[in-house]
Amino acid sequence: xxxxxxxxxxxxxxxxxxxxxxxxxxxxxxxxxxxxxxxxxxxxxxxxxxxxxxxxxxxxxxxxxxxxxxxxxxxxxxxxxxxxxxxxxxxxxxxxxxxxxxxxxxxxxxxxxxx
Amino acid sequence: xxxxxxxxxxxxxxxxxxxxxxxxxxxxxxxxxxxxxxxxxxxxxxxxxxxxxxxxxxxxxxxxxxxxxxxxxxxxxxxxxxxxxxxxxxxxxxxxxxxxxxxxxxxxxxxxxx
Numbered sequence: 568x569x570x571x572x573x574x575x576x577x578x579x580x581x582x583x584x585x586x587x588x589x590x591x592x593x594x595x596x597x598x599x600x601x602x603x604x605x606x607x608x609x610x611x612x613x614x615x616x617x618x619x620x621x622x623x624x625x626x627x628x629x630x631x632x633x634x635x636x637x638x639x640x641x642x643x644x645x646x647x648x649x650x651x652x653x654x655x656x657x658x659x660x661x662x663x664x665x666x667x668x669x670x671x672x673x674x675x676x677x678x679x680x681x682x
Numbered sequence: 683x684x685x686x687x688x689x690x691x692x693x694x695x696x697x698x699x700x701x702x703x704x705x706x707x708x709x710x711x712x713x714x715x716x717x718x719x720x721x722x723x724x725x726x727x728x729x730x731x732x733x734x735x736x737x738x739x740x741x742x743x744x745x746x747x748x749x750x751x752x753x754x755x756x757x758x759x760x761x762x763x764x765x766x767x768x769x770x771x772x773x774x775x776x777x778x779x780x781x782x783x784x785x786x787x788x789x790x791x792x793x794x795x796x
Contacts, residue, residue, distance in 0.1 A: 571724070602786075610725075610770065610786035657724050670715060671772075671784060673724030 569594065571674035573658050579680045585646040588677045592639050592660030598622075599641040600671065601633060604655040613656075616641055645679075653681045685709060686773055686787035694793040695761055703756045703790045705771035712774050714754045715784070716745055719768040761794045768792075 572591040580586050592599050600623075601613040612625035616635035633643040639660075645652055655678050659671035687706045695701055705714070713732045717725035729738050731747035731754065738745045742765075744757040754771055768791050772784040 600784075609788045610772075612784070612786075659724070670727050670730055671717075671725075672727070673717075675722065675724050 571658055571660050571672055573656075573674035573677050575677060576675065577678045577680075579682060580648050581682050582648055582650060584648050585644060586648060586679060587642055587644045588656055588658075588679075590641045590643075590658030590660075590674060592641070592658075593662065593672055596660035596662045596672070597639050598661040599635055599639065600659045600661070601641070601643050602657040602659065603627075604657055604676070605653075610657070613643065648681045650681050653679060655679075685785045686771055688769075688771060688787035688790050690790060691788065692791045692793075694795065697762055697794055697796050698760050699794075701758050701761060701792070703758075703769055703792070704753070705755070705773075705787050706753045707773060708752065709773065709775065710751050712751075714747055714751070714774070715772045716754070716756055717770040717772060719770060719789075720766075725768075725770055758792075761792075763794045763796050766792060766794050 571593055574589045598617045600615040603611045603613055613627055613631055614621055614633050615623040619635045630646045635641045655676045657673050657676045659673045661671055685707055689704050713730055715730045716728045718728055719725040729740055729745045731745055734749045734751045736747045742759045746755050758765055768789045770789045771787040774784055
C-alpha cells in the first residue's frame with residue numbers, strides 16, 4: 568500500500584513569509600504527527616492530529632499550526648517565517664497495532680529553507 | 683536536557699566490525715522503537731521493544747530493552763556499508779492510545795567504510 572506522502576519536497580521562502588506543508592497518511596491511518604528535524608536539535612515533536620482533532624502539541628510557538636481533514640490528510644502552516652525555521656519537516660502516520668505501541672511511518676519530508 | 687541520550691553521536695567503522703549504540707534515559711518507557719534514517723529520507727522503523735529485558739534480532743542487528751525499561755541498545759554484527767545511516771531511538775511515554783507522543787533521541791550517525 569502507498570506510504571506517507573508529503574508535498575512539497577523542497578521549498579525556499581524568505582523571512583516573514585508563511586508556508587503550508589501537506590501530508591497524506593497511509594490509507595486507514597487516522598493519526599498524523601508532525602516533527603521538525605534540524606542538525607542541532609534532532610527530531611522535535613510539533614503536534615499530533617487524530618480524527619481532525621489536535622491530540623498533542625509540542626513546545627513550539629503559535630506561529631506553527633496544523634489541521635487535519637476528514638480524509639485524514641493533514642497540513643501544517645508556519646507563519647512569519649524566521650531563519651531558524653529552516654529544517655526538514657517530517658509527517659508520520661500511525662496505525663493501531665495489537666500492542667498499540669504507536670509505531671510511526673514517516674514520509675520523506677519537506678525541506679524548508681528560509682533566506 | 684535530552685530525555686533520551688544516545689551514544690556515541692558519531693561512529694565510523696570498517697566493514698566487518700561490530701558496534702553497539704546506546705540509548706539511555708532516567709524515564710521509564712512503555713515501549714521503545716529504533717529507526718534508521720538515510721539522507722533525503724524519513725526515518726524507517728526497525729523494531730519495537732515492549733517488555734523489560736526483551737531481546738529482538740533482525741538479521742545482523744540485535745536490540746535489547748533494559749530490565750527497567752529505561753534504556754536500550756542496538757548491536758550490529760559484521761557491519762556493512764549498507765548499514766550506514768542515522769540511527770534513532772524513540773521512547774513512548776504514557777499508556778496506550780494513538781495520542782501517544784514519542785520522544786526521540788539525538789541520534790547516532792553511523793558510517794561503515796568498505
